[in-house]
Amino acid sequence: MSKLKLTLGMVALAFMTLTAVSCKDAKKENNNSNEHHSEMSADEDHSKMDHDNNDGHHDGEKTEMTTNGIGDGNAEMVLKDYFNLKDALIADDNAKAKELGGNLAKSLGNLDVSKYVDTQKSELNEIIEDAVEHAEHISESPMEHQREHFKILSKDLTDMVAITGTANTLYEQFCPMYDGGSSWLSRSEEVLNPYYGSKMLKCGKVQKEIN
The missing domain is CATH 1.20.5 (Single alpha-helices involved in coiled-coils or other helix-helix interfaces)
Structure with missing residues (x-):
């Protein structure tokens, strides 16, 4: 048990x-x-x-790409009027260049610099003041003097683009023959000389690409 x-x-x-x-x-x-x-x-x-x-x-x-691609709207309007003026000089059209010189002076005067930092504002204001003066001279000058003022105007616009940027690729082109060497801006790589027009239309070369 x-x-x-x-x-x-x-x-x-x-x-x-x-x-x-x-x-x-x-x-x-x-x-x-x-x-x-x-x-x-x-x-x-x-x-x-x-x-x-x-x-x-x-x-x-x-967003960043879009912002970089747009550029400054007012600066783009200035460039548009500048290129129209360049084309008139290429075509040896004094009357058209006078009209477009006036348009460029107005768009330069409307350029809004408020969004830039102080140093850039100061530089842009100096550029605008000088460029407006030369654009106004172009609006009332014979072809020979228009081209003289266009040389300095082109330098001003190149300095402006260095600050504002550009929505499109631009080409800085150079003519070694005019006034000891002169530059201008173009939207195309093709050289069409605004300083000589039909006399030496193809004189020059692409000096720099601006993005």
Whole structure:
């Protein structure tokens, strides 16, 4: 009888031990599962955050590219009037050059320098003052004097672009024959000389590319 009780007691103890171990393993497995799920959730959240950050980063690049590509609107209007004047000189059209010289003087006078830093404002104001004077002279001069003023005007516009930037690639071109060497700006690589017009239309070379 004592042997039977002892045997039953050992069986019961073994059963309880087995049950305890099984519960512990089950709990551990459940914890691992929860931890794995938490890690997966964290990874998913992290992945989502990375994706969101990437989108924001690309948007930032897009905005920066757009901003750099636009340039200054008023400065672009000045350049447009300058190129129209250049084309009139290339065509030896004195009357048209007079009209366009007046237009350029107005667009130069409207150039807004308020968004630039103080040193740039000061430089731009000096450039504008000088360029307006030469544009006004062009608006009332014969062709020979128009071209003399256009040389200095071109230097002023080149200095302006160095501060304002440009929305499009420009080309600084150079004629070694006119007045000891003279430069001008162009939207095209093709050389068409505004200082000699039809007399020496192709005289000159591209000196520098401005982006």
